[in-house]
Amino acid sequence: xxxxxxxxxxxxxxxxxxxxxxLGAQHGWGISQRIQQISDNVLRVxxxxxxxxxxxxxxxxxxxxxxxxxxxxxxxxxxxxxxKGLKQxxxxxxxxxxxxxxxxxxxxVES
Amino acid sequence: xxxxxxALIRGGDLDRGLNSEVRFHIExxxxxxxxxxxxxxxxxxxxxxxxxxxxxxxEETRDARGISWLETLIADLRYGARALLxxxxxxxxxxxxxxxxxxxxxxxxSVINGVLLKPLPYEHGDRLVVLQxxxxxxxxxxxxxxxxxxxxxxxxxxxxxxxxxYHQMNFDLINRGEPDRVNTGVxxxxxxxxxxxxxxxxRTFVASDDVQGAxxxxxxxxxxxRTKFGSDPNIIGQIxxxxxRPHRVIGVLPNVPHYPQENDVYMPVxxxxxxxxxxxxxxxxxxxxxxxxxxxxxxxxxxxxxxxSAVGAICHTFTRDKNFAAVYRPEQSGFQATTVEVRDAxxxxxxxxxxxxxxxxGMILLIACANVANLTLARMLGRxxxxxxxxxxxxxxxxxxxxxxxxxTLLAVAGGVIGIMFASITVGMLTxxxxxxxxxxxxxxxxxxVLAFTLGVSIVxxxxxxxxxxxxxxxxxxxxxxxxxxxxxxxxxxxxMQGALIVAQVAVSVVLLVGAGxxxxxxxxxxxxxxxxxTQGVLAAQVYGNFSKYPDAKSLRALYLPMIERLQSQAGxxxxxxxxxxxxxxxxxxxxxxxxxxxVTDDPERRPTTDTNVASPRxxxxxxxxxxxxxxxxxxxxxxxxxVIVINKSMARYWDGxxxxxxxxxxxxxxxxxxxxxxxxxxxxxxxxxDIIAQLYIPLTQTPQGFAGQVLVRTAGDPLSFSNLLRTTxxxxxxxxxxxxxxxxxxxRSEALAAPRLTATLxxxxxxxxxxxxxxxxxxxxxxxxxxxxxxxxxxMALGASRDSVLTMVIRQGLFLVLIGLVLGVAGALAAxxxxxxxxxxxxxxxPVIFAGVAALFILSGIIACLIPARRATTxxxxxxxxAE
Numbered sequence: 001x002x003x004x005x006x007x008x009x010x011x012x013x014x015x016x017x018x019x020x021x022x023l024g025a026q027h028g029w030g031i032s033q034r035i036q037q038i039s040d041n042v043l044r045v046x047x048x049x050x051x052x053x054x055x056x057x058x059x060x061x062x063x064x065x066x067x068x069x070x071x072x073x074x075x076x077x078x079x080x081x082x083x084k085g086l087k088q089x090x091x092x093x094x095x096x097x098x099x100x101x102x103x104x105x106x107x108x109v110e111s
Numbered sequence: 112x113x114x115x116x117x118a119l120i121r122g123g124d125l126d127r128g129l130n131s132e133v134r135f136h137i138e139x140x141x142x143x144x145x146x147x148x149x150x151x152x153x154x155x156x157x158x159x160x161x162x163x164x165x166x167x168x169x170e171e172t173r174d175a176r177g178i179s180w181l182e183t184l185i186a187d188l189r190y191g192a193r194a195l196l197x198x199x200x201x202x203x204x205x206x207x208x209x210x211x212x213x214x215x216x217x218x219x220x221s222v223i224n225g226v227l228l229k230p231l232p233y234e235h236g237d238r239l240v241v242l243q244x245x246x247x248x249x250x251x252x253x254x255x256x257x258x259x260x261x262x263x264x265x266x267x268x269x270x271x272x273x274x275x276x277y278h279q280m281n282f283d284l285i286n287r288g289e290p291d292r293v294n295t296g297v298x299x300x301x302x303x304x305x306x307x308x309x310x311x312x313x314r315t316f317v318a319s320d321d322v323q324g325a326x327x328x329x330x331x332x333x334x335x336x337r338t339k340f341g342s343d344p345n346i347i348g349q350i351x352x353x354x355x356r357p358h359r360v361i362g363v364l365p366n367v368p369h370y371p372q373e374n375d376v377y378m379p380v381x382x383x384x385x386x387x388x389x390x391x392x393x394x395x396x397x398x399x400x401x402x403x404x405x406x407x408x409x410x411x412x413x414x415x416x417x418x419x420s421a422v423g424a425i426c427h428t429f430t431r432d433k434n435f436a437a438v439y440r441p442e443q444s445g446f447q448a449t450t451v452e453v454r455d456a457x458x459x460x461x462x463x464x465x466x467x468x469x470x471x472x473g474m475i476l477l478i479a480c481a482n483v484a485n486l487t488l489a490r491m492l493g494r495x496x497x498x499x500x501x502x503x504x505x506x507x508x509x510x511x512x513x514x515x516x517x518x519x520t521l522l523a524v525a526g527g528v529i530g531i532m533f534a535s536i537t538v539g540m541l542t543x544x545x546x547x548x549x550x551x552x553x554x555x556x557x558x559x560x561v562l563a564f565t566l567g568v569s570i571v572x573x574x575x576x577x578x579x580x581x582x583x584x585x586x587x588x589x590x591x592x593x594x595x596x597x598x599x600x601x602x603x604x605x606x607x608m609q610g611a612l613i614v615a616q617v618a619v620s621v622v623l624l625v626g627a628g629x630x631x632x633x634x635x636x637x638x639x640x641x642x643x644x645x646t647q648g649v650l651a652a653q654v655y656g657n658f659s660k661y662p663d664a665k666s667l668r669a670l671y672l673p674m675i676e677r678l679q680s681q682a683g684x685x686x687x688x689x690x691x692x693x694x695x696x697x698x699x700x701x702x703x704x705x706x707x708x709x710x711v712t713d714d715p716e717r718r719p720t721t722d723t724n725v726a727s728p729r730x731x732x733x734x735x736x737x738x739x740x741x742x743x744x745x746x747x748x749x750x751x752x753x754x755v756i757v758i759n760k761s762m763a764r765y766w767d768g769x770x771x772x773x774x775x776x777x778x779x780x781x782x783x784x785x786x787x788x789x790x791x792x793x794x795x796x797x798x799x800x801x802d803i804i805a806q807l808y809i810p811l812t813q814t815p816q817g818f819a820g821q822v823l824v825r826t827a828g829d830p831l832s833f834s835n836l837l838r839t840t841x842x843x844x845x846x847x848x849x850x851x852x853x854x855x856x857x858x859x860r861s862e863a864l865a866a867p868r869l870t871a872t873l874x875x876x877x878x879x880x881x882x883x884x885x886x887x888x889x890x891x892x893x894x895x896x897x898x899x900x901x902x903x904x905x906x907x908m909a910l911g912a913s914r915d916s917v918l919t920m921v922i923r924q925g926l927f928l929v930l931i932g933l934v935l936g937v938a939g940a941l942a943a944x945x946x947x948x949x950x951x952x953x954x955x956x957x958x959p960v961i962f963a964g965v966a967a968l969f970i971l972s973g974i975i976a977c978l979i980p981a982r983r984a985t986t987x988x989x990x991x992x993x994x995a996e
Contacts, residue, residue: 028132028135028136029136029140032136033143046162047136047161047162048162048163048168049163049171051129051132051133051169052168052172052174052175053175054172055175055176059175059176070135074135074138075131075135077132077135
């Protein structure tokens, strides 16, 4: 599945975007606000790195985009999760949980 | 994937969208900061800082849109185009060379497409068959179909949707007072329906047109309508006089090829007076009017093999019918019937020739490819540093190869465009050429299929000649960057590849030259063939009497005899004659079997055969045919005197050395006897390459049907200038007689040589082209090699080698390649020579003289091609060469 070279930061960002969109369609700024709420240290300095990530996810077919009107009636690009994206989210969530479980087990072993 | 395509095409739009997205983000963040209490300026500054390096993020977003293979391809194409434009000389030369090679193939393919590949333009074309009867044991390949037999097949064969008859006649159509001799197709009423040909105006025949007492109707061919009536749409309903009856035009055919022959007009079966008369005779004469061609359309689901065996079975039944035992004699004659698909019958004459031509143009293309590959290799010598640089900067080897292939394909496609232009110029000439082998030439054009073929060939060519140099060079990074100029790169590998290409070019050129040489030799021998008569100064014209006005031998004699007299009395006329067939005027022998008086033949099927001809008294004198013994006809041989004939030398052989003059022969088993009064020399009646056959001549005054129709006039001056006088003299006797097909005998002889002449010319042109291209290639390769070895030559000469020895060295190098190529080429030509067998006259495909000649030609011209660059080698000043780096 994951053939990208290991890039933890990129991976977590992607996951966070997918998770955010699972809760509903959102535009780029909205996603950045939500992610900041969830994880301070990831995006505080570089909000702009969201956009390459969004483009990458869209090229991969995991999210879709559409132009629409924002809450204050301005033109904004809204992103939604696709079926493929939802599947990807579930798989990666399972993967993360498995890894987290393994790490917990390792740490729990009496040294 | 669509999104990537979208990104590719609408890149600009996406950039604008990204900009407004980012703008929106900054605004929202700024507003948020302001609600947190910051001033507008500070809020905006903080928002920008939180966003991070804007251009970098935008760039990364753009990159994330995905670099597809399409984008790489376009980048490669643009790079390739730029690189080629920097070397316009090379690019132009390559494009022209490829254009010639591809163009030749396109031209031939468009002919092949139009003649062999396209389905017939008849609606049911693929299900049409022609019924053929033959008597192979009697030597009759085509026995025609008689009326009664046609009726039998039509009644009993259930494999056909319908069976129709066809035969051709020549009638006079009186058009605005002028008689026009028209080729007339006489056909069943459902002929056009069966073929699936719909008229473009009017209608074709219906059943009620083909009954006794029906009004006489005509259908015109497209060509006739266009040339004689200027495509007048009001032609329908017009009435023309034919065979002394008014005929009404009811329709015009579309512009499709005619099968089996081209006709000007068509009429229903019963409108032909001969056919109608013969039909009354079929009870007494089973094989009356055995001149029909019969066509059928296979029922759906019936294969042509089934039809062939069904027809064969019916034939078997009636040939063994006891009532017809004497007519068919199936055991001795092998009388049989089968069906042949119309498409094959129409095109088979051209198939072999076209495939040979395709092979030849394919070889030309290979030579062109090899040449351009060599050009490319030579150019690459200067590109090593560039390539090494790109490799060092991260371009993978496959990327570099892809780049080279893109360049070569670009060149090849440009060559393809040139090729199409070249083909469209030559396709007209090729169409006329192939028209000698088939009548299906109306559909030859450069259409979508041909264009697709050209594109395919271009791409394959590009890949082919692009791969060769890429294979022959390995980019050694460090060496390439260290060295410079002309010594860079793996020259050993490249030189081997160049050498191999030259060898290949020489081999292919040798094959083509041998072919050209064989055809030339064959043509030369053919045109030296003695015709047996004097062709200079004789005019021939076709003057047929209208069948209704001149229905019998007596009336025809009353026409021709005064005509001969009047023509004879004209100034400038040496002699006049009338005959039924002009030598080399086309036609086929009309053979009969005969018995010699006093000789008993047990088997009537093994009697000798002869071709019968009609000749007026001065025929032999007019043509200059020598009299070998006895005498020729005189005015005293009339329709009341003894029946006499003159035979030719070949027929005299049947007398086994005895003198035939004075003996008698019979062609009807003894009912009538003819006395042989003279023996004349043989003539080539039916073709320069055909064997001479036995012929006999009957006096014009004694022919039972009075068939003649060809007037020959030997003039003192130029025969063609006599044409008008001929016409006025004939029309003074009968204003309605058409005088047509006016040719000199020299023209007819030239016409008989036309096809072999054209074939030889074509091949000589192709082979010459191949030779020139190959010689240029050799010269180029030697020149490059000389440049590379400047230092070496300088060294040699400084050490005492003479200029001559250097010269010899260079020439030897080139000659070595030529010799290898020669050996390969000769082997190839020996193997492939059989292909030309059908086109060679008295020339063996392995004629050693031709092979030796081609070898000598190549060695000689190869030496000359090497000489020019070699001489440059000898002008090297040793000191300068040694100093240069």
